Amino acid sequence: QQQVKQSPQSLIVQKGGISIINCAYENTAFDYFPWYQQFPGKGPALLIAIRPDVSEKKEGRFTISFNKSAKQFSLHIMDSQPGDSATYFCAASNNNYGQNFVFGPGTRLSVLP
Amino acid sequence: DSGVTQTPKHLITATGQRVTLRCSPRSGDLSVYWYQQSLDQGLQFLIQYYNGEERAKGNILERFSAQQFPDLHSELNLSSLELGDSALYFCASSISGGLSTDTQYFGPGTRLTVL
Numbered sequence: 201q202q203q204v205k206q207s208p209q210s211l212i213v214q215k216g217g218i219s220i221i222n223c224a225y226e227n228t229a230f231d232y233f234p235w236y237q238q239f240p241g242k243g244p245a246l247l248i249a250i251r252p253d254v255s256e257k258k259e260g261r262f263t264i265s266f267n268k269s270a271k272q273f274s275l276h277i278m279d280s281q282p283g284d285s286a287t288y289f290c291a292a293s294n295n296n297y298g299q300n301f302v303f304g305p306g307t308r309l310s311v312l313p
Numbered sequence: 314d315s316g317v318t319q320t321p322k323h324l325i326t327a328t329g330q331r332v333t334l335r336c337s338p339r340s341g342d343l344s345v346y347w348y349q350q351s352l353d354q355g356l357q358f359l360i361q362y363y364n365g366e367e368r369a370k371g372n373i374l375e376r377f378s379a380q381q382f383p384d385l386h387s388e389l390n391l392s393s394l395e396l397g398d399s400a401l402y403f404c405a406s407s408i409s410g411g412l413s414t415d416t417q418y419f420g421p422g423t424r425l426t427v428l
């Protein structure tokens with residue numbers, strides 16, 4: 201119930217391509233779905249987040265698509281750049297749990313120049 | 314730079330020992346969260362403190378404890394250390410403790426190695 205599944209585990213994309221990372225959850229009480237980006241040797245940093253009352257949110261080259269009925273959400277990185285190479289974590293949280301996030305296992309993205 | 318500071322950056326110790334990790338939240342943030350990141354378990358929520366009081370508990374072992382002081386800095390105490398406790402320990406902070414939409418800002422982490 202508390203688990204968030206994430207795929208793929210790793211992803212290699214050419215510069216300018218689209219990177220897509222998918223996540224799925226079981227607990228319908230989750231009401232906030234952030235994506236975090238982590239570079240080696242650094243802590244995770246919030247990239248973009250969505251609430252379940254919208255189906256899509258876009259910020260620059262980053263878009264979250266949310267499918268409430270399927271309990272799935274995904275991150276799309278358009279025009280992927282080598283600087284986007286990092287590990288991406290999806291997460292889910294709910295006020296009832298005091299804002300503690302449940303994180304997916306992460307996707308290591310490599311964007312080739 | 315997230316504004317969250319953690320010390321020490323690296324810590325090497327032996328099994329059975331006890332260590333203390335320290336975290337200073339961003340100025341104005343009242344909540345502190347502790348996470349453990351390991352290769353096999355991923356990023357796991359341990360515990361949250363809000364304005365000095367425990368708010369939520371995750372997968373924190375009984376050998377681990379934390380507290381948040383009046384100046385809002387927090388310490389995570391790990392005792393009777395085992396090899397499996399080797400991991401990156403992150404602290405995060407947010408402005409409040411009740412809204413899931415508040416952004417959590419992560420510190421740079423403390424890498425703990427238990428030999």
